Amino acid sequence: MKLGPVIAHLRCYAPLFAQRVAGAAEMVAAQDSAHLTVPHAFVVATGDEAQDNTLQNGTRQVIHDTFDVVVVLAPGDARGQQAADAMHDVRVQLHQALVGWSPSGQHDPLEYRGAELVSVDRSRAWYRFAFAASWVLGEGEPPDTWHDGWLARLPAFEEANVRTEQRTGFQVRWNDDEDAAHQAG
Numbered sequence: 673m674k675l676g677p678v679i680a681h682l683r684c685y686a687p688l689f690a691q692r693v694a695g696a697a698e699m700v701a702a703q704d705s706a707h708l709t710v711p712h713a714f715v716v717a718t719g720d721e722a723q724d725n726t727l728q729n730g731t732r733q734v735i736h737d738t739f740d741v742v743v744v745l746a747p748g749d750a751r752g753q754q755a756a757d758a759m760h761d762v763r764v765q766l767h768q769a770l771v772g773w774s775p776s777g778q779h780d781p782l783e784y785r786g787a788e789l790v791s792v793d794r795s796r797a798w799y800r801f802a803f804a805a806s807w808v809l810g811e812g813e814p815p816d817t818w819h820d821g822w823l824a825r826l827p828a829f830e831e832a833n834v835r836t837e838q839r840t841g842f843q844v845r846w847n848d849d850e851d852a853a854h855q856a857g
Contacts, residue, residue, distance in 0.1 A: 673737040673805065675715045677775050682713065682741070685769035688762060689713050696742070710796065711762070714742045718802070722809070731810035731817045737779065738804045741766055742790065747797045755797035763787060766801050778812065779805040 675695045683691040692712035716739060723734040743762050748754025772781045785802035792798070815821040 673717070673720075673739065673775055673779065675717055675739065678715050678739065678770070681773065681775070682715070682766075682769055686713070686765045688765050708744070710744050710746045711758075712744050714744075716740045716742055727810070730819055730823075733809040734806055735809050736804050736806050738785065738802060741770075741801045741803065743799045743801065745797045745799070747792055747794065755792065759787075759797075759799050762799070763801065770803055775805060776807075778807045780807065781805065 679693050679695055682689065682693040686693070689711055692708060694712075694714055696714040696716050718738045718740050720738065721736045723736075726732045743759075743766075745755045745758050745762070748758070767784060770782045771784050774781045782803050782805045785804050787799055787801045790798035790800050810817055810820060812820070815824050
């Protein structure tokens with residue numbers, strides 16, 4: 673899943689961050705950006721998980737794309753109690769901004785997967801909120817697998833010649849009248 677639309681959506685619909693939302697390739701990169709004003713957030717892709725293919729002659733796999741919204745708050749006190757209380761308000765805004773929203777025409781609406789404390793020190797409290805959305809590989813338009821692309825390039829099916837048979841008892845007899853009419857036409 674592309675993170676850009678998620679970041680833009682959070683900038684618009686999570687006013688707590690005052691548009692201080694960015695992307696990061698990994699958690700370490702986010703933690704290295706500690707100089708930003710708090711609160712702020714990073715969107716980090718965490719992976720995808722594919723279910724087994726359900727077709728024998730093609731591809732249909734449900735893919736679950738996952739990402740985290742890593743939120744950085746001021747702890748407010750040495751124990752981080754104020755940050756823990758503020759985390760509830762952050763979660764409410766993230767749910768209102770993301771849950772049920774679809775990040776692309778291909779994805780189902782986002783689901784909330786949970787949260788956890790990443791770290792806390794005297795200057796920052798880091799929380800990770802996990803989200804996921806599913807899509808189906810093999811249902812894309814344009815085709816999103818090699819096989820589907822190959823099938824799409826085949827010429828259109830226009831006609832078929834069918835020969836019927838007449839069964840009497842245990843003998844099979846071809847209807848020669850239809851063959852003769854088809855060959856003459």
